Amino acid sequence: MIATAVGNYPKIPNPPGEPKLRRGIAKFERGEIGEGDLRKIEDEVTQEVLVEQTTAGLDLLTDGQIRWEDGQTYFARRLVGFSIDGLIRYFDTNTYYRQPVVEGKVEWKEPICFGDYRFAQDLAEKPVKPVITGPYTLARLSQNGFYPSFEDLVMDLASALNREALSLQEADPPWIQFDEPAILKHKEDFPLFEEAMQVLTSGLRVKTSLYTWFGDIESLSPQLFRLPFDLFGLDLVRGQRSLGLIERMPGGKGLGLGVVDARNTKLEGEEELVELIRRVAQVVPLERLHINPSCGLEYLPREIAYQKLLLVAKLARIAEEVIR
Amino acid sequence: MILPTTTVGSFPKPNYLLKARTQYSRGKLSKDDLWELEKRATQEVIELQEEVGLDILVDGEMYRGDMVTFFAENMEGFRISGLVRSYGNRYYRKPIVVGRVQRLKPITVGYFTFAQGLTSKPVKGMLTGPYTMAEWSFNEYYESREELVLDLAEAIRGEAEELERAGAKWIQIDEPAISTRPEEIELAIKALGVVTAHLRAKTVTHICYGEFEKIYPKLLELPVDQVDLELANSNYDLLELFRRHPFTKEIGLGVIDVHSHLIETKEEVKEGLKKALEVLSPQQITVDPDCGLKTRTWEESRAKLQVMVEATREVREELGGRLKG
Numbered sequence: 001m002i003a004t005a006v007g008n009y010p011k012i013p014n015p016p017g018e019p020k021l022r023r024g025i026a027k028f029e030r031g032e033i034g035e036g037d038l039r040k041i042e043d044e045v046t047q048e049v050l051v052e053q054t055t056a057g058l059d060l061l062t063d064g065q066i067r068w069e070d071g072q073t074y075f076a077r078r079l080v081g082f083s084i085d086g087l088i089r090y091f092d093t094n095t096y097y098r099q100p101v102v103e104g105k106v107e108w109k110e111p112i113c114f115g116d117y118r119f120a121q122d123l124a125e126k127p128v129k130p131v132i133t134g135p136y137t138l139a140r141l142s143q144n145g146f147y148p149s150f151e152d153l154v155m156d157l158a159s160a161l162n163r164e165a166l167s168l169q170e171a172d173p174p175w176i177q178f179d180e181p182a183i184l185k186h187k188e189d190f191p192l193f194e195e196a197m198q199v200l201t202s203g204l205r206v207k208t209s210l211y212t213w214f215g216d217i218e219s220l221s222p223q224l225f226r227l228p229f230d231l232f233g234l235d236l237v238r239g240q241r242s243l244g245l246i247e248r249m250p251g252g253k254g255l256g257l258g259v260v261d262a263r264n265t266k267l268e269g270e271e272e273l274v275e276l277i278r279r280v281a282q283v284v285p286l287e288r289l290h291i292n293p294s295c296g297l298e299y300l301p302r303e304i305a306y307q308k309l310l311l312v313a314k315l316a317r318i319a320e321e322v323i324r
Numbered sequence: 325m326i327l328p329t330t331t332v333g334s335f336p337k338p339n340y341l342l343k344a345r346t347q348y349s350r351g352k353l354s355k356d357d358l359w360e361l362e363k364r365a366t367q368e369v370i371e372l373q374e375e376v377g378l379d380i381l382v383d384g385e386m387y388r389g390d391m392v393t394f395f396a397e398n399m400e401g402f403r404i405s406g407l408v409r410s411y412g413n414r415y416y417r418k419p420i421v422v423g424r425v426q427r428l429k430p431i432t433v434g435y436f437t438f439a440q441g442l443t444s445k446p447v448k449g450m451l452t453g454p455y456t457m458a459e460w461s462f463n464e465y466y467e468s469r470e471e472l473v474l475d476l477a478e479a480i481r482g483e484a485e486e487l488e489r490a491g492a493k494w495i496q497i498d499e500p501a502i503s504t505r506p507e508e509i510e511l512a513i514k515a516l517g518v519v520t521a522h523l524r525a526k527t528v529t530h531i532c533y534g535e536f537e538k539i540y541p542k543l544l545e546l547p548v549d550q551v552d553l554e555l556a557n558s559n560y561d562l563l564e565l566f567r568r569h570p571f572t573k574e575i576g577l578g579v580i581d582v583h584s585h586l587i588e589t590k591e592e593v594k595e596g597l598k599k600a601l602e603v604l605s606p607q608q609i610t611v612d613p614d615c616g617l618k619t620r621t622w623e624e625s626r627a628k629l630q631v632m633v634e635a636t637r638e639v640r641e642e643l644g645g646r647l648k649g
Contacts, residue, residue, distance in 0.1 A: 301407055
């Protein structure tokens with residue numbers, strides 16, 4: 001069983017830790033340091049976060065998305081066809097992102113994650129997985145001011161992000177993770193989603209995972225599990241109903257169990273979660289299970305986020321001992 | 325008078341106060357010294373509002389950091405967490421419920437009394453609502469959300485009633501989180517009802533950032549006299565909803581985009597107001613910006629409010645003429 005993270009990690013520690021990145025961005029905005037200086041700070045913080053995940057005991061890391069302002073603009077700013085507008089709420093959270101606006105035909109022009117991924121992979125002592133926000137979610141969370149139909153936008157994004165994934169594949173990552181939380185809020189769009197996922201994953205030889213959060217997969221199962229991914233990440237905190245649906249999973253596929261709540265500071269008891277893992281392991285063998293927080297950890301203060309990772313790692317160890 | 329003007333609550337903090345707040349948080353400034361500077365800033369905010377010619381004033385919330393954290397810090401049952409990011413490079417300390425929530429002492433009454441003492445115009449009592457307090461805190465104590473929300477409602481009711489005893493004629497209970505979880509609106513309505521049940525003051529609730537079509541017309545059941553909404557930054561799209569289902573309460577009509585540096589023109593604001601008047605009656609409307617002004621500069625805030633007041637005055641006169649004629 002692999003202990004992993006879903007994506008982002010708190011960018012600054014709490015006092016007496018030094019909020020390097022927050023200070024760096026403020027200085028950059030005031031023109032006191034240049035872009036190169038800011039990149040250097042991002043590098044340092046990324047390294048700090050890689051070490052923290054390793055120390056917590058994770059087997060598979062992310063780069064913490066320290067350089068991402070959010071999951072949308074990181075990609076939209078680097079694709080052709082987007083401009084960036086004002087703040088808008090991210091789902092039902094108390095956090096905001098700048099909304100991308102589609103102003104022209106969406107196209108991929110150059111690698112987006114490649115450099116950041118290589119940087120993290122070179123530094124980390126454990127394997128790192130790159131993460132790409134999926135075309136459906138990116139389309140849903142943007143404003144479409146160009147395409148006559150939402151479907152056209154989703155499909156062009158799917159092609160663009162497929163090229164991104166193909167370029168990442170050259171760096172030989174152990175996995176590529178795609179994030180698609182928005183499909184859980186628009187289940188009626190599954191036929192379009194399915195078509196987009198085919199395009200998105202076309203030509204990929206690397207192992208792929210599809211992560212969702214803030215809801216359950218009711219009415220999407222079992223067809224979701226037939227999509228061309230090796231593993232499906234589910235939020236089992238805000239989507240508890242999904243648990244009853246994994247029995248209908250086709251064989252050979254893996255699951256990412258989001259059982260540790262990444263949106264509340266309360267630390268879960270181990271026993272209940274081990275029991276849950278035991279139930280899942282009857283359907284999906286341990287070697288095809290990942291365990292992780294329910295979503296990215298940036299909703300929590302840094303020290304609690306770390307506690308949550310410790311718990312994830314510990315659950316994986318216990319599961320290996322007790323269940324195997 | 326028709327079309328009274330007001331603001332949603334927050335004003336930008338002057339630099340000396342921002343510095344003082346940092347010093348205070350590092351233990352380098354006493355609570356009394358901070359309070360002196362908060363009073364100075366409050367006085368400046370009141371003066372600005374009088375100069376611009378607003379009708380219903382606010383104290384500008386010079387004492388608040390975050391709208392939820394400020395109240396949590398002053399209640400029993402909360403601990404304040406480390407920093408979490410809200411957007412861009414902005415972080416705040418989010419409250420954690422760690423015990424039974426209670427209000428043991430007045431929270432805003434002193435600030436209200438000071439501000440109301442500076443002006444003969446009504447100053448609004450400003451509170452954060454129970455649903456939003458619960459939704460934007462971590463919860464490590466309550467088994468059910470409803471219990472938490474209702475205990476918070478009880479605590480905020482105490483504060484609202486004391487504001488009324490201190491002379492508040494308007495009490496605003498902000499519930500921006502209501503629009504983020506349409507499935508829980510019944511709970512939000514119930515909780516707000518606890519707060520307003522015995523108030524005789526005019527009650528307002530401010531809601532923003534949401535998919536209003538999912539909570540409308542249900543939101544008309546909120547037990548307050550006035551619902552304050554943002555219209556300017558969505559190009560007055562909400563009016564289409566009101567056309568289909570009439571807005572039956574008083575409305576706080578947001579006509580100024582608080583997220584933009586650009587100062588609206590008088591004509592833009594007048595046009596917005598007139599568009600609203602096609603669907604709403606003049607007696608229903610209080611005119612204000614979309615949301616709090618704390619992210620704008622002092623100069624932008626003044627300029628935006630000036631335009632809003634002048635535009636409203638002209639529309640008021642045109643309407644007055646029409647009513648007489």
